[in-house]
Amino acid sequence: MDMSEMNRRAARVLEEWDPFAIGTDLYMTEIEDVVGALHELDDPSDLAKKIQLVYEFSFEKWIPLERCVEISYKLLALKFEAKCII
Template sequence: MDKTIQLNLRLKDLLQNWDPFHMGTDFYDTEIADCIQAVHQFDDANSLAKKIQKIYEFSFEEKIALAECLNISWKLLQIKNDSSCELN
């Protein structure tokens, strides 16, 4: 399987399990896709956290605490960085 696909699946699993609004793990497909795209665009946890916060706020008209978004962004970037080490 392609390394990018593997990375995206790992990111998707983490984001599905996050479930910030407690609506069920299969409820966030659009937001997860947007967040995965953002992970590929950002290397800075703060910038990624702000983007994640905006993605979910746009969909749900409710803001997730930036600290919570920062926590998930660190985890997402760790997966991304681990994956990039495997690619070399």
């Protein structure tokens, strides 16, 4: 899997997550921000905190960190899969 495929898969994971149950079409900016952070961060806690901040900034609603950690593990699994396949 190359990085563009990883980006597409990560975006799909985030769309399906739909943390506020408002529909997947309303998260495009947040998804782009989180996928960008995924390229920079390798620690699940750091990525989870970033996810929490991104969504809170946009929607002025708080997501429990535990939910963000769950999604961060899924995203990081995609990242490491992309890095490991040559």
